[in-house]
Amino acid sequence: MLQLADCTFERLNGLLNETFDCGDIDLNEFLRDDAFPHQKELLAVTCLIRYGSDIAAYFSVLNDKISSEEFPSKSKLRVLPFSKRRYKSYPAVKLGRLAVASHFQGQDLGTQLLDYIKMWFIDRNKTGCRFITVDAYEQAVSFYERNGFIPLSEQPEDNHTKLMYFDLKPVAEQLEAL
């Protein structure tokens, strides 16, 4: 099984001149055509995961938030202990894209990558980030569920994707307890 620790991580630093095929046209096209323009506009950051010189996987992340209309009034909020307070919105990071190249699939690389990303945002939580969100492709929903993601809405956004989220706080708390 390929270990993520055997790979190198690099931030995308230009338009991609190499081939990447994960078996999904949209994910391939995003990396080839859109990832670097997004990065140049400071809209999303893309990281390439290389095994040797091959691109084994990539992911793109951007700032996000989860907002909810269900929140207590300001007066009720003030009397609650800090840990019990609920806010109108919570900072999050969106996993805009995550893909594993076809010839590296089936080796648990996606799960290892998600593990890395979760810890990365806990350890490097520079500005506050409570959740990871993702618009999971229909065929990837079970993968995200296996990795602790929960649907954000009962209704699918469209036929292609399902909005899901992962709460980083229980992981951070468990880490402190270790």
Place this chain on the structure above:
Amino acid sequence: MARPIKETPALHGKDARRFTERLSNPPQVSKEEVRRAQSVYQAVSQRGGIQCCN
């Protein structure tokens, strides 16, 4: 051209209530899961993490 990355919509009604309830009762994460994630993260970090991204 790939599909755009969609914005996360604000939650309303049932979805909002469910989200708020989950904040009070977040899903439990096992120590094993956290140890596994920590070991992946440490191993990658020891190799320098993400070049230009740390």
